[in-house]
Amino acid sequence: MAPGVVHYTGELLFRDLWLRPALTPRDRSLVNGLTKAQASEVLTQLAFYAGWPNVFSAIPIVKSVFEKRS
Numbered sequence: 488m489a490p491g492v493v494h495y496t497g498e499l500l501f502r503d504l505w506l507r508p509a510l511t512p513r514d515r516s517l518v519n520g521l522t523k524a525q526a527s528e529v530l531t532q533l534a535f536y537a538g539w540p541n542v543f544s545a546i547p548i549v550k551s552v553f554e555k556r557s
Contacts, residue, residue, distance in 0.1 A: 523553050 505515065513519045517529055526549050534542040 526553070 517525075521529065530542050530545060530549065533545075
């Protein structure tokens with residue numbers, strides 16, 4: 488349906504960008520191993536970059552993840 492999207496996702500996002508050596512996997516994907524306090528801080532920072540509505544939509548999801556970890 489959208490071969491361009493598939494191509495750019497595989498080549499640019501996952502090969503070129505995701506595998507860049509400047510960041511560790513944890514830093515690149517902040518979901519790996521964050522504490523609850525760190526996740527809270529990330530959400531606070533993201534509110535200014537991604538927008539308050541997006542962060543308010545993400546809060547219940549993050550809360551659910553931490554509840555499942557307990």
